[in-house]
Amino acid sequence: MKGYTGNIIKINLTEDKIIRDKITDQFCEDYIGGYGFGAKILWDELEPAIDPLSPENVLVFAAGCAGGTILPASSNCCVFAKSPLTGFFGMGVVHGSVGQQMKRAGYDIIQITGKAPDPVYLFFNDDDLEIQSAKDLWGIKDIEETEKFIRTKYKNNKIGVLSIGQAGENLSRIGCVGKNNNRPACRTGMGAVMGSKNLKCVAFNGSQDIEVAEHDNFMEKAYELIQTAASGPETAKYRNFGTAANVLILNKIGALPTQNFIHGVFDKAEEISGETLTENWEVRRFACSNCPVACNHISYISRGKYRGIYVALDYESIFAFGSCCKIADLPSIMKAVELCDNYGLDTISTGVSIAFGMECFEKGI
Ligand code: SF4
Structure with missing residues (x-):
């Protein structure tokens, strides 16, 4: 379906196993994106009564249906898991460019389970996925420093980086998933879930275009929205x-x-x-x-x-x-x-x- 990449990637950090799969048009129609995708996946995949800080918890990153396009306020990325703070549905929204980068790297949804034996970070570089050691970051670099490290290492200042700080690493139930100088996914302890999986950060570099339906009509409506948002x-x-x-x-x-x-x-x-x-x-x-x-x-x-x-x-x-x-x-x-x-x-x-x-x-x- 236009507007979506049609792709979901499932990563099990315990087994070092990666599955690339497709989402159907019906799934997109029924659950739209972002919140809907995250809620549906947690509903389907979470076993009842699991410990939110156990490897069985499912961590989901989901972009919206308009992510990667020129529509205003479309570039956010939602983070979901069973909350270690409430024991219920957990979610936070990261602002900035990460949702856009994730879509342009080719994914609507990233689903992470398991626990890496040692700290790691994930770098989605268009179609490539690197799982790298984060031993030099864990306990050493805060959220701002981690973003700088990733962007310097890959010589690209546009990489979208989401990471945890000391709070998430130490499983604080109010730990967030952050981004330098923009609003983090701060609620319900999503940072602790990342920490419980030994996952220091996820980073995206995307260069693929997102196709939209009825291109001319879309551009006309998008322009109207941009005008309203810019001066209304x-x-x-x-x-x-x-x-x-x-x-x-x-x-x-x-x-x-x-x-x-x-x-x-x-x-x-x-x-x-x-x-x-x-x-x-x-x-x-x-x-x-x-x-x-x-x-x-x-x-x-x-x-x-x-x-x-x-x-x-x-x-x-x-x-x-x-x-x-x-x-x-x-x-x-x-x-x-x-x-x-x-x-x-x-x-x-x-x-x-x-x-x-x-x-x-x-x-x-
Ligand atoms: S700049 Fe403000 S209104 Fe625009 S997407 Fe970011 S948080 Fe939303």
Whole structure:
């Protein structure tokens, strides 16, 4: 079916076994891509009651039906497995270019089971797949350093790299699958599942075109969408302030998580708002592949004790380390996010866990 590569690759890291298979048009029609593909595969493949950190867990990377095309917001990649945090359906979404690179390397779905005897990484280089030792990365390189290592080794700055940090390696149930300076698959402990398989990173370099149906019609509609996303009122708040725009909006309606969710209004919300962030700290905006919204706003601290921090702040990280902990100092929040990004920790779970600990302490528990 047009828009899809039609390919799934199944890798068993215990047996060092690789199966290349096809997905049917009916499967694409029924489950569409991304979320649908991941949910269906987990439903079919997971044995009941397995330990999420055992080799039997199934780790799935799935791209969307429009991935690899010029449609805005189509280049994300979803990561799925049984969650070691909830014991239920686990998933996270990575932003950037990875979904696009994965499709252009020739895959709609990557399914990983088993556990490698020693740390490894996977490099999907168009039709080739390399399974390489990651002994020199494991316990040594964080998410940013791993991306640099892979891109330097293969002399290609466009390689899409997803990796885990110390959190995933040590099976932290709030470990994420990360990407340098873009939103990681942070929820439900997908990094711990990668760690349990001794899988440090997956990387993609794709150069194949994705064929679309009704090409001229598709291009016309895509152009309309690009125009709307680039200049329409629907996306203005994300273009101007990123997701941090939600701080003041939610505070106004009493829905900003504050003091470990005891309150919905933070009296210092202005100090941690997207508007304050943009005015004082923002230095750059960047977009995922082919997306004109460019909602990823990067901040830099040029003075004070946190000088040198260069980090992307989203609404969720701001409420978790900010209002939820009653912290109204953006540089402190940026420092906390930088540490999480390097360790590969979910900023939301980390922040709200700290807020919970603070309330326990205050109540003498
Ligand atoms: S730039 Fe923002 S809106 Fe565009 S795909 Fe990335 S996360 Fe989504």
